[in-house]
Amino acid sequence: MTQNPLDIVRWNxxxxxxxxxxxxxxxxxxxxAWMNREALAQTLEKREAVYWSRSRGRLWHKGESSGHVQVVHDIRLDCDYDxxxxxVEQKGGIACHTGRHHCFFxxxxxxxxxxxxxxxxxxxxIYGGGKSHE
Amino acid sequence: MTQNPLDIVRWNxxxxxxxxxxxxxxxxxxxxAWMNREALAQTLEKREAVYWSRSRGRLWHKGESSGHVQVVHDIRLDCDYDxxxxxVEQKGGIACHTGRHHCFFxxxxxxxxxxxxxxxxxxxxIYGGGKSHE
Incomplete structure (x- = not known):
């Protein structure tokens, strides 16, 4: 029987x-960003990026309030599994909560x-005022 | 006076x-990979990637034993500073300790x-036998 791919990941x-x-x-x-086990499971299922928001302590379906969903085309795990x-295809062309295309500005x-x-x-x-993150 | 760029980084x-x-x-x-404050300071100075090896608990000048140095051309910090x-230019064309071009295989x-x-x-x-990482 094949091992569950979530069990191969080395979670911190x-x-x-x-x-x-x-x-x-x-x-x-x-x-x-970061994922926990449930976030990765949902990402694999939806084929849209679901992260774990450390600041809010909950699952974060990227684009849930902004519409800036990330459609996932390929997922890779590195040599150390960590x-x-x-x-991804970035809907709306904006990944960053600051309104920029990307976060590394x-x-x-x-x-x-x-x-x-x-x-x-x-x-x-993007967020309807007041919210710094979606 | 300008703030020290190392003080702006949000270290975990x-x-x-x-x-x-x-x-x-x-x-x-x-x-x-990961850097601590000293690793980033050395990277900025040498313009070659110096990481913090979590497994060995010491600074790791990438390529120090393999020769596979990473020459740094640009450094970006993200919106959250974390x-x-x-x-980088990857000398030798091999970044991964498994002998592959990259780690996400x-x-x-x-x-x-x-x-x-x-x-x-x-x-x-690459490493002269026995060593899984440089």
Whole structure:
């Protein structure tokens, strides 16, 4: 009998694994987030990214309030079974809660972190005001 | 006075931050590893990736025994200041200790993790035998 793929993952002390979301086509890294066992199970089933929100302590179906769903095309586990890589199609073209295409917009330049990527949409317009994350 | 860029990083409870190494040019994700404050400081100075090896509990200048150094071209910090993205040139073309180009070679297919990428070089030949990691 085949081993459950969820049992092969090496969950950390908090029962989580780091997850990299890479944009299909461009190869751009959109964000890094975390999954627990249930989040990965739902991601495998829905073929849309479901993370574990550490700040809110609950499952987070990415795009649930913004509509910015990530359709999952490929899922990879690394050599140590303790990191995941998703290839995703980012609906709405915005992965970051700041309204940017991706989360890695602070570039190291001359001893400082410099914001180098544009805000495509006001977060208030994405989330209806007041919410910094969906 | 400008704030020290190392003070802006949100280190986790173990004083670490997850780091994604992406290959410059191809955009392929080579590996995910961790840095502590000293590892990031050395990376910024050397312009070669220096990680914190959690398994060995010491700084790990990637390529120190294999020669497979990662030359760092770009460093990004995410919106929450708790994940790093490096754009690197992978010397020797092998990032993974298994002798593969990258570490994410286990692809999810039909309910299983399937090894889909070739071993380019025998790890024994890379490390001189016996060592699973450099």
């Amino acid at each position: 002390d908090q029962g989580l694994i780091p997850v990299i979301a890479q944009e299909k086509g461009t190869g751009q890294i959109l964000m890094m 990191a995941l890589l998703l290839s 602070n570039q190291y330049r001359d001893g400082q972190w410099v914001d180098v990527d544009p805000v495509l949409k006001d977060p208030d317009a | 409870d173990q004083g670490l931050i997850p780091v994604i190494a992406q290959e410059k040019g191809t955009g392929q994700i080579l590996m995910m 994940a790093l993205l490096l754009s 286990n692809q999810y297919r039909d309910g299983q993790w399937v090894d889909v990428d070739p071993v380019l070089k025998d790890p024994d030949a």
